Amino acid sequence: KQEVTQIPAALSVPEGENLVLNCSFTDSAIYNLQWFRQDPGKGLTSLLLIQSSQREQTSGRLNASLDKSSGRSTLYIAASQPGDSATYLCAVKEGNTPLVFGKGTRLSVIA
Amino acid sequence: DAGVTQSPTHLIKTRGQQVTLRCSPKSGHDTVSWYQQALGQGPQFIFQYYEEEERQRGNFPDRFSGHQFPNYSSELNVNALLLGDSALYLCASSPELRSSSGANVLTFGAGSRLTVL
Numbered sequence: 001k002q003e004v005t006q007i008p009a010a011l012s013v014p015e016g017e018n019l020v021l022n023c024s025f026t027d028s029a030i031y032n033l034q035w036f037r038q039d040p041g042k043g044l045t046s047l048l049l050i051q052s053s054q055r056e057q058t059s060g061r062l063n064a065s066l067d068k069s070s071g072r073s074t075l076y077i078a079a080s081q082p083g084d085s086a087t088y089l090c091a092v093k094e095g096n097t098p099l100v101f102g103k104g105t106r107l108s109v110i111a
Numbered sequence: 112d113a114g115v116t117q118s119p120t121h122l123i124k125t126r127g128q129q130v131t132l133r134c135s136p137k138s139g140h141d142t143v144s145w146y147q148q149a150l151g152q153g154p155q156f157i158f159q160y161y162e163e164e165e166r167q168r169g170n171f172p173d174r175f176s177g178h179q180f181p182n183y184s185s186e187l188n189v190n191a192l193l194l195g196d197s198a199l200y201l202c203a204s205s206p207e208l209r210s211s212s213g214a215n216v217l218t219f220g221a222g223s224r225l226t227v228l
Contacts, residue, residue, distance in 0.1 A: 036219075046218070049216055089153055089154075098144065098156035099156070099217065101154050103153045
């Protein structure tokens with residue numbers, strides 16, 4: 001059974017810092033991995049999707065990497081801003097099975 | 112282009128009652144999935160509907176049931192509510208997977224926050 005773990009559970013950084021969020025998964029036979037953002041009490045916004053054949057994806061200040069063989073992904077946020085404060089969720093997909101989510105990392109960027 | 116819309120946004124029920132949550136998928140999407148997200152947890156898959164039938168189901172009791180209509184909209188019903196059913200219920204839509212690539216991407220709604228007292 002696929003399990004997704006995200007470390008750390010919570011993170012607080014000063015504005016302007018670069019930061020890395022970690023995601024690990026137990027079964028490397030995935031089709032893709034997705035990073036989501038969730039604001040308090042809100043739904044999920046997809047940030048980046050990495051196919052199993054890809055190593056990384058970039059969108060603006062965000063860069064996500066995937067090392068399928070080791071079961072790891074990282075989300076790099078450059079020059080963090082207070083507006084980046086949210087919970088970041090990692091989810092993996094295997095074939096036709098549903099997305100399996102981690103518990104998320106709660107990020108606070110302090111002005 | 113409207114994304115996934117869910118209603119109601121918030122509701123409060125008491126133990127033993129029944130609740131119905133509604134979801135309209137994104138235009139062009141025909142598959143609807145429901146997730147339950149307890150406070151501080153990641154979303155947990157409840158079930159998925161395609162062509163008006165439940166296609167996949169997660170580890171949830173029969174108190175959780177659903178329906179999909181010909182226009183692809185969907186309902187989630189929960190009977191005999193328990194305190195532990197309090198959560199954010201997320202609906203996600205996607206186009207039907209027509210290849211084995213797994214490349215279809217889910218679009219999530221804002222959720223329905225259910226509080227059971």
